[in-house]
Each structure stands twice: as structure tokens, then as C-alpha cells.
Amino acid sequence: MVTKKQAPYTTYVEHLKQGQLAYQFSTAANKAVFFPREFCPFTGEDCLEWRISSGLGTVYSTSAISVRDAAPYNVALIDCDEGFRLMSRVEDIPADQVKIGMRVQFRLHTPEGDDPYPVFVPVAA
Amino acid sequence: MKNSLKRGSVAIVGAAESDLGEVGPGFSAMDLMAQGVHRALADAGLTIRDVDGIFSATAQSRFAGLALAEYLKLPEAFIDSTATGGSSFMGHLAKAQMAIETGMCEVAVIAYGSTQRSLGRKNTSVAEYNPYETPYKPFLPPTAYAMAAARHMHEFGTTREQLAEVAVAARQWALLNPAAFEKKPLSVADVLSSRMISYPLTIRDCCLVTDGGGAIVVTSAERARTLKKAPVFLLGEGHVTTHASISNMPNLVETGAIRSGEIAYAKAGLTAKDMDVIEVYDAFTINTILFLEDLGFCKKGEGGAFVSGGNIAPGGKLPVNTNGGGLSYCHPGMYGLFLLIESVRQLRGECGARQIAGANTAIAHGNGGVLSSQNTVILGTAATL
Numbered sequence: 001m002v003t004k005k006q007a008p009y010t011t012y013v014e015h016l017k018q019g020q021l022a023y024q025f026s027t028a029a030n031k032a033v034f035f036p037r038e039f040c041p042f043t044g045e046d047c048l049e050w051r052i053s054s055g056l057g058t059v060y061s062t063s064a065i066s067v068r069d070a071a072p073y074n075v076a077l078i079d080c081d082e083g084f085r086l087m088s089r090v091e092d093i094p095a096d097q098v099k100i101g102m103r104v105q106f107r108l109h110t111p112e113g114d115d116p117y118p119v120f121v122p123v124a125a
Numbered sequence: 126m127k128n129s130l131k132r133g134s135v136a137i138v139g140a141a142e143s144d145l146g147e148v149g150p151g152f153s154a155m156d157l158m159a160q161g162v163h164r165a166l167a168d169a170g171l172t173i174r175d176v177d178g179i180f181s182a183t184a185q186s187r188f189a190g191l192a193l194a195e196y197l198k199l200p201e202a203f204i205d206s207t208a209t210g211g212s213s214f215m216g217h218l219a220k221a222q223m224a225i226e227t228g229m230c231e232v233a234v235i236a237y238g239s240t241q242r243s244l245g246r247k248n249t250s251v252a253e254y255n256p257y258e259t260p261y262k263p264f265l266p267p268t269a270y271a272m273a274a275a276r277h278m279h280e281f282g283t284t285r286e287q288l289a290e291v292a293v294a295a296r297q298w299a300l301l302n303p304a305a306f307e308k309k310p311l312s313v314a315d316v317l318s319s320r321m322i323s324y325p326l327t328i329r330d331c332c333l334v335t336d337g338g339g340a341i342v343v344t345s346a347e348r349a350r351t352l353k354k355a356p357v358f359l360l361g362e363g364h365v366t367t368h369a370s371i372s373n374m375p376n377l378v379e380t381g382a383i384r385s386g387e388i389a390y391a392k393a394g395l396t397a398k399d400m401d402v403i404e405v406y407d408a409f410t411i412n413t414i415l416f417l418e419d420l421g422f423c424k425k426g427e428g429g430a431f432v433s434g435g436n437i438a439p440g441g442k443l444p445v446n447t448n449g450g451g452l453s454y455c456h457p458g459m460y461g462l463f464l465l466i467e468s469v470r471q472l473r474g475e476c477g478a479r480q481i482a483g484a485n486t487a488i489a490h491g492n493g494g495v496l497s498s499q500n501t502v503i504l505g506t507a508a509t510l
Contacts, residue, residue: 034257035373060276060377061272061273061275061276061279061377062272062275063263063268063271063272063275063323063325064323064324065262065264065322065323065324066320066321066322066323066324072321072324073262075261075262075263075268075272075323077272077377085372085373086257086372087257087261087263087370087371087372088261089261096324100275100279101279114260117256117261
């Protein structure tokens, strides 16, 4: 049970631990909100409800970051179909093969001893 | 937006850099601020005893205003140390105008100092943890600007060669500036073949990492007219914050400079085509393209073509970043103050080989964070009042 006193980030992580990519929705502004927060940034009202994303999205922008003596890794901005954007990375393909406009699907990443976070993989053609 | 500040009510009367480049071990950020203050006051024909306002920011001091007040022994000075990254100093100039107009101070110094090259970036700026970004290890700030560049390439067909043209033009200007860090020519091929940092940006698409600081001195228009050098008047200023972290930037190819420019132009009663001197914050090559578009020097999406063929280089149609910019002159972390210093020197006709003949108006556009804070300042000589 989510209480009002729980930090928005804590609720977000609880959903991730259940394999869900959660976001907030402002019923006053009729818009998705991300990152999770206490109040609607569009109206200032206490009207944010949690919703679960389908996990489908599109790469808005991307970069392959160079590393000495290793393959580049990817960082991308993903526009989820529900209308919110988040930073993430696209896995399963080389970093330089991630392209703007590519359709991607949420996958949970759980680092050892740390909070889980969402990553994405290309949607199978 | 409500703003009753008067066009031309204050002027910059002194401007100076501290030592630049690599100042060596032992120097503090405050040492460099003090060098800048000392030299800028001498430039104005004033002394530290005239100063009653302190404006400063640096990543190396949590309370930069306190630290500078301590260093200069000015216990009753009006202090502001608003930090909006590299654009902080444009904001300080606007706040100095408020303070001077309302009688909170009469002579303000706006100062910056950084020893990030001597100490290493990791030792001079603390990376903030953001649970929605940090786990992905974006190499910030370059990755944020790389994603803006990638998006610009995707939407408008901008090329890496066009990005490189910005670095080449900056280098050509730097070769005309004795204070510039870079001393050798640079070609488009050099930029493209240099080490990739965060695609599509190579190390030559990224600003320098140098030490450096400086200061400007600001006072009322009345007092400015009694001082040593020709005053450079503040005609307009606009500040817009679209986001803090790059994942919250509404549109990666349209910056807050569109609006900050509109506000500043409206206050100044001028437009882009009236600007003689154009100094825009070039932390990365994509910045120059975005800001020339957003400040009205070319149409959205046409910036890549606009910067090509030497158009913004010495001898080009539109001289941009005449000191060599953050890309080739100096970039000690928060570069905005240097845009103001160069604008002042151009408007006074002090720039030697890189002087723009007959310059009366200047736009100095500051950028802070990851395209987050956009702060446009328009300056002019007495002829513009």
C-alpha cells in the first residue's frame, strides 16, 4: 500500500521491483509526468496518480560514449508511448547501432546491491 | 514578465582576465578572482575602497560571495553568489543593475576564478547524484550536448563536418588573440579524426579545460561617465531556465535562448541584425549552431550551413566568438564572464588584430548547466543610448 508519506522515488522503485515501469499522471493537466514528484508541475495541484507504462517507446536521442580499452556504451533519451521521457540505455545491440526513432521495449536491470532501474531493448521486428 | 529596470542605467567600466591557461600548483580560485578584481579596478581607474558590491560564483567555493568578501576584506559589501553554471555572470550583471538602481551598492565587482586544469576536474566540481540519470553513466556535460547534436543532425541534416567548422572558426579567431590557449591552426579533418568523446562530439568539438578567472566592474551610468574608459552600457538582459538535467529538456534543438533573446532584444529595443559583436557560449560546437539559430542570426535548422565556409571566422560575414571562444581561447569551467570581457573590449576598440571595426552593440549569450540556463545580455556604447 502506497501512502502519501512515501517518497515518490521509493514508490517508483517499488514498482520496478515488481517489474513495472511506473510514471505519474496529472489528472488536472491530463499529462504524463516524469521524474516522479510531489505535485503536478503543470498546475501545482496535488493530483498526481501512479500509472504503469506499457514499456514501449521510441529513441528521442542517443550517444555512444567512448571508453579507453573497451567498447563504447550507450546513453539514450527514450520517449515512452504514454508521453513521458526518461534517460536510459538500449541494450543487446552495439552502442553505435542505437538510432533515433528506433522502437524499444522496457527491460528491468537489477544491479548487485543497488536499486533496479529501467533499460530498453529493440522491439523485435 | 515584470521588469522596471532602466535601459542603460548601469555600465561596465572595468574588465580584466586573471592569469589563464595553467597557473600551477598552490593557486586558489579566490587568488584568480582577486587578480581579476585588482586588474579590472585598475582598468576602471578605481580601487578596492570604491567597491561595495560583490557578485561571484565558482564550483570551487560553496559560498563564493563570502569567500571573496573575506579575501577582499569588504565586510559590509552587498553580496550575491547566484550559481546558474556558466551563465551565472550574466545573471550577476542583471542583479548588479537591480542593486545599483535601488541603492544597495554603487560599485559592483563580478568575479570568477577556477584552477580546474591545475587541480583536475574531479577535484574541482562535485557531480550531483540523480537517481534518474546517474546509473546510466552519462559523461556530463559532453553527453548532454552530444545528444542535442545527434538530434540536430537527425532533424535538420546537420553534419559532423558542419560542427567541425565551428571549432575551426574559433581556432582562427584564437590565433588572433595573444591570450588564447591554443596557438596552432586546426582543420575540419583534424576535428573529425581526433579522439571521439561522446558521439558525435570529438575532443575538438569540446571546450578546453583551463584555469582562469577575471572580473568586471559595474556602476551607475552617471558615475561611469566620470571614469577612465568609455562606459559599456547594459541595454537589455533576459534569463530563461528550461530544465536542470538533460532528460528534462523539453526540446533538444530549441533552447531557452529563443525566449531569453526575445526578452533581452525587447528591453534593448534592438534585434539580431543590429548586433555588431556576437559572443555566444561555445562549450561545444553544437552550442554555437543552436544559439545562432535561437538568437535570430539564422533560421532554425540552418545553423550548420550558416557556420560553414568561414562565415563566422575572421573575414566572414558574421564575426562570432572573436576571442577564440571556450573552444580555443580559454574555458575554466564557467565561461560566461569571458564573453562579457570580450564584448567590453570590442566595444572599446581594444581588440587589435581581431577588432570589429566601428562596433557599437554586442550580444553576450551565456549558457549554464546542460543547455539549462540561458542568459542573454545586450551591451552598447554611448552611441546606442
